[in-house]
Amino acid sequence: MKKTIALIPGDGIGPDVIDEAVKVLNCVANKFGHEFTYKNVIAGGKAIDMFKNPLPKEQLDICLHADSVLLGAVGGPKWDNVDASIRPEKALLGLRGGMKVFANLRPAVMFPQLKNACPLKDEIVGDGIDILIVRELTGGIYFGERGNSSDGKTAWDTEKYTWDEIERIVRLGFEFAKKRRKILTVVDKANILNSSRLWRKVTESIKGEYPDVELNYLYIDNASMQLVRNPRQFDVIATSNMFGDILSDEASQITGSIGMLASASLGSGKGPGLYEPIHGSAPDIAGKNIANPLATILSVAMMLRYDFKMEEEALAVEKAVNDVLDEGWRTSDIAGDIEAVKAQGKLVGTKEMGSLVVEKI
Numbered sequence: 001m002k003k004t005i006a007l008i009p010g011d012g013i014g015p016d017v018i019d020e021a022v023k024v025l026n027c028v029a030n031k032f033g034h035e036f037t038y039k040n041v042i043a044g045g046k047a048i049d050m051f052k053n054p055l056p057k058e059q060l061d062i063c064l065h066a067d068s069v070l071l072g073a074v075g076g077p078k079w080d081n082v083d084a085s086i087r088p089e090k091a092l093l094g095l096r097g098g099m100k101v102f103a104n105l106r107p108a109v110m111f112p113q114l115k116n117a118c119p120l121k122d123e124i125v126g127d128g129i130d131i132l133i134v135r136e137l138t139g140g141i142y143f144g145e146r147g148n149s150s151d152g153k154t155a156w157d158t159e160k161y162t163w164d165e166i167e168r169i170v171r172l173g174f175e176f177a178k179k180r181r182k183i184l185t186v187v188d189k190a191n192i193l194n195s196s197r198l199w200r201k202v203t204e205s206i207k208g209e210y211p212d213v214e215l216n217y218l219y220i221d222n223a224s225m226q227l228v229r230n231p232r233q234f235d236v237i238a239t240s241n242m243f244g245d246i247l248s249d250e251a252s253q254i255t256g257s258i259g260m261l262a263s264a265s266l267g268s269g270k271g272p273g274l275y276e277p278i279h280g281s282a283p284d285i286a287g288k289n290i291a292n293p294l295a296t297i298l299s300v301a302m303m304l305r306y307d308f309k310m311e312e313e314a315l316a317v318e319k320a321v322n323d324v325l326d327e328g329w330r331t332s333d334i335a336g337d338i339e340a341v342k343a344q345g346k347l348v349g350t351k352e353m354g355s356l357v358v359e360k361i
């Protein structure tokens with residue numbers, strides 16, 4: 001199969017991890033007989049420097065014309081004080097809105113080999129955590145009407161959802177649950193918020209189409225507590241933009257390793273999806289061959305699965321990552337006892353980790 005992939009290395013460690021992801025993509029292409037062509041996209045801080053705009057239209061257009069988009073990360077201290085209208089994060093919102101990717105999938109998976117990095121007790125973690133959060137990405141309070149009173153003493157933001165915006169997220173939640181452990185939890189604040197009551201109404205109206213999925217509702221306050229008290233009760237969580245933003249960060253932290261977690265943002269399926277590690281640009285370690293590329297490599301697996309329907313290829317990438325971890329290879333962020341890993345000769349840098357995954361594929 002021939003596919004065009006837009007690459008947005010971005011800033012900080014973005015280029016470091018994207019280089020390794022491309023090595024993995026090239027290896028997959030070779031092994032499975034595909035042809036991947038890459039188009040480079042400049043966005044974030046680098047685009048502010050070059051164009052005074054974090055996501056110029058022609059750069060977004062390259063993404064819209066590609067079959068899929070892979071993003072490293074954007075931002076860094078150099079651009080902390082630029083005008084708010086051109087901050088690097090504007091590139092992220094511009095990409096999500098421009099590409100109309102309304103659902104953010106964030107798997108929070110604890111790799112058993114990295115159990116010591118998990119901050120929770122052994123008896124809570126058991127044989128592992130594997131949660132998929134489906135977060136609404138282009139609606140709700142982050143996009144609702146906002147304002148300030150003329151005296152500057154009042155400010156407001158509005159949580160507003162339409163039936164369709166909710167239905168497409170809840171349906172995705174049901175569909176993923178069907179293929180996993182068959183439990184969907186819809187997280188809301190329906191005891192207080194009108195918009196949350198609409199989430200429940202929509203969910204109730206379609207739940208009959210998914211008789212094999214167990215459906216639960218949880219209020220966001222309870223859900224954030226349950227996530228650390230008993231994370232194994234969760235399979236798929238579907239929720240609004242803001243609740244998903246907060247819960248997915250909490251879920252990623254309990255797996256213990258920010259350098260391991262991938263994400264996908266999907267739209268209607270007619271255009272490309274946006275794939276990226278959940279971590280930021282980590283300016284403290286940029287360009288030093290230290291960053292863990294596995295989150296980006298696992299994002300590539302999601303791209304192969306969701307945009308290209310290449311399940312076998314996706315599994316090959318995921319298995320390769322598992323095999324590398326099984327053999328004890330670690331970048332410093334997942335090493336735990338760094339001296340011990342070093343003594344075993346298993347401490348590796350960004351490039352070596354990418355090459356190890358390639359070898360396993």
Ligand code: NAD
Nearest residue numbers: 073074075076077259279280281282283284285291292333
């Ligand atoms: P961060 O995720 O960049 O870094 C947090 C900590 O985790 C740092 O100590 C960093 O060294 C470490 N880390 C992150 N990724 C790692 C990896 N792959 N391997 C090893 N260690 C890793 O978060 P931050 O420090 O809050 O933000 C830094 C910059 O990134 C900011 O400018 C922020 O706005 C931006 N940011 C961008 C995105 C994005 O592009 N999607 C997301 C979050 C933050």
